Amino acid sequence: MVAMAKAKADKGADWFDTLDAELQRKTAEILSDVGQQASKRTDLNKTLIEDAWKIWKRFNAMNVHLAMEPSYERWAVFPDTFPDGDWRWREGFNPASVQSVTLTDRTQEQNRIGDALKIAYYDTDRRPRVKISFEYCEGEHYYKYSGWKRIWSIHTLLDSSADRLDVNEVHKVLGDVVKAWYESHLRRNRDLLIKHLKKNYERVETYNQ
Template sequence: MRRDLAMAAKKAADKGDDWFSSLDAELEKKTKEIIKDVGEQNVARLELNRQLIEDFWKIWKRFNKINVHFALEPAYSNWAVFSETFPDGEWHWRPGFNPAAVQTVQLLDRTMDQARIGDALKVNYVEIDNKTRLRVTFEYCEGEHYYKYSGWKRIWTVHTLYDQALERVNVDDLHKLFADLVKVWYESHLRRNRDILIKHLKQTYEKVETFNQ
C-alpha cells in the first residue's frame, strides 16, 4: 500500500515537473524574443531621437533669429553641453543622456499674440496592438467655448501629419514634412498672420481630431 502511494506520488511529481519544464521553456523563449525586440527598438529609437532632437534644435535656432521663441522638449539643458556661445556655438551630447528613453520631441510656440501660444509640432511614440509607431502631429487652439457645467474651455485641433510603424520610418520623408511645415510656419510669423499656417494645415493634412481643455 505504501509502495503504491509512493509510486503514485512520484508519478504526480514527475508529471508536475514535466508541466513546469514545458512552461519554463516557453517563458524563456518569450523572454529572449522580447529582449531582442526591445533591444532593436531601443537602437532604432536612439538613432532616430538623436536625429529628431538635432533637427528640432536647428528649427528652434532659425525661429530664435527672428525673435520667435519656442519651447523645445526635451529641453536643451538636458541633452546639450555648449562649449562655445549659446545658442549658435558648438555643442556636444551631455554625458548620461539617453536619447532612446525620450518619448516625445516637440516644439511649442510661446508667442502671446494671435492666440499662437500652444501651437505645437510634436513627435510621439505610440503603442498600437503591441507595436510601436511614430506619429507626428501639429496642434493648435481655435478659440474657446462656454460649457454649461464646466465653464470656459479651449478648443484644440490636432492634425496628424505622419503615422508609421517604427521599423518603417523614413527620415527623408520626415525631413520633407518638416521643411514643408516650417516654411509656412515661419512665413506666418514674418507676416504676423497665423491664418497662413492654419489654412495650410487644413488644406494639406486632412486627418483631424479635436478636444477641449
C-alpha cells in the first residue's frame, strides 16, 4: 500500500512538473515579446517626438506658435540655449508610455486655432495601430437646442499597424502636409491648407463642439 501511494504521488509530481515547465516557458516567451514590443515602441516614439519637435522649431522660427504634446518640459532638458540649442532626453521619461504626439496651431487669425496634426495609437482586435490625422474647424453652425457649435473635420493621412509602420511613409506624409501648412502661413491663406487636405486625403469624420 505504501509503495502504491508513493507511485501515485510520484505520478502527480511528474504531471505538475511538466505543467510547471510549460508555464515557465510561456512566461519567458511572453516577457520576451512584451520587452521587444516596448523597445520598438520606445524607438518609434522617440522618432515621432523628435520629428514633431523639428516641425515645432521651424514654425516657431517664423513666429507661428504651435502647442506640442507631450510638452518639451516633459521629455527634454536644454542645458544651454532654448529652443535651438542641444538637448537631451529627460531622466525618468518613458517614451513607450506616450499614446499620442500632437501639434496644435494657436494662431488666432483666419480661424486657425485648433488646426492640429495628430499621431495617435489605438487598438483594433487588441493590436496597436498608429493613425496620423489632421483636424481643423470649418466654421460654425447654429443648432436650435444647443446654440452655436464649431464644425470640425478630420482627415486621415496614414493608418497602419504599429508593427508594420514604415517610418519613411510617415516622413513622406508629414513632409507633404507640413509643407502645405507652412506655405499657408507664409501666404496668410489658410484655404491653401484646407484645399490640399480635401484634395489628397480622405475626410473620415465631421463633428461639432
